[in-house]
Amino acid sequence: MKGVQCFAALVLLALAFSFATAYDPSPLQDFCVDLNDTNSAVFVNGKFCKDPKLAKAEDFFFSGLDKAGNTSNPVGSMVTPVNIMQIAGLNTLGISMARIDFAPNGGLNPPHTHPRGTEIVVMVEGTLHVGFVTSNTDNRLFTKVLNKGDVFVFPIGLIHFQLNIGNTPAIAIAAFSSQNPGVITIANAVFGSNPTISPDILAKAFQLDKNVVQYLQSQF
Template structure:
């Protein structure tokens, strides 16, 4: 019976681990991933495992421990399940406090998992509406990532709609540090391309018509340019729920604080006055 108790405890730890270690295939942020409410996040699998090992050590020393959980409300969450109630009753002749304590720790996450389940049903609407492209670049990107749709969390996918003004609407050179992108044109004619990494810096480009698809590999600089005289629309899927975006010109000439003009002048082989002029535009 003691072996069965240990087996069930390890089984529950395995279930907890599968929830704790679920994650995006790539980092969710530039620097780290944080929890907004650490006090209500429950115990991690590592904490539960540490407690489990401590309990075994105490048992080996014949120290009575883990008392006070015998009166835990069996109608609560996981404990209300017939299988769990059966396991609990099977431990009636031995100290089942540790088994109950593990379930107590797991039920701390019950409300959060129910909340996440509700978020998973969330949706985003409005991608059928043409967006205003009256701006400097003549384009508008409408993202649908984890910020707009929490249900995408840990799924590793997101998408965008991109609208381009006629005669030169541009989605300027940029990169996604955490995702590859596959783009399909719905309306208009786009000249698209990306540049490979050093030392080749080879431009791979193509003119796309409605129904045609192009792929931009993760991290590479790419662009789309409307060469037609009508509005253009494209949709793109990305391989992260939070792909990130770095617009090259904005990052280089519009950083905050500004990069030293002498550095940029030397890097781009430009006059310092021209660099200052470019920085003033961002």
């Protein structure tokens, strides 16, 4: 009987441990408004936060997603982010969003990754060709054409893109599973790093002539 009781106790402990490690720790208060001034802050969940008694509605507010982004740039798109940099009250809440505007006939949100968050987009206007590539196990490409009202998900950390294939402007609203998902635009990071990556390395990696690599670096 004792052996059965010990076994049951071990099973319960294992289950408790698995549940405990499967989730992020719960917040210790309603919110943790980001604050750089440590003289006026309290320390909660590893972050300095504004004293909750001093929080204001403005700490949880952003205005501007109704305004179109300027797509007059080489790629023809503009991202208007709404993350912890715009809303201090997002701190520790694990969510953010953005508006993405695309110029007609080829406006592109170039191949990029979000290292800290999954992205889900909903089409507001226009038509986009979107896709993502799986990791190096098979490098599979998943693509879809999105129209108004359609939704698509880009898994965390995977390279993805959005291209306007319509002859009118396109608008998408994106949401992220992080207060600050980050973004790494592949071409900018590879060919526009500071200082630059050795052209010899890039020439071998991309199987390009070194002169082509140097030309691409000059564009960034």
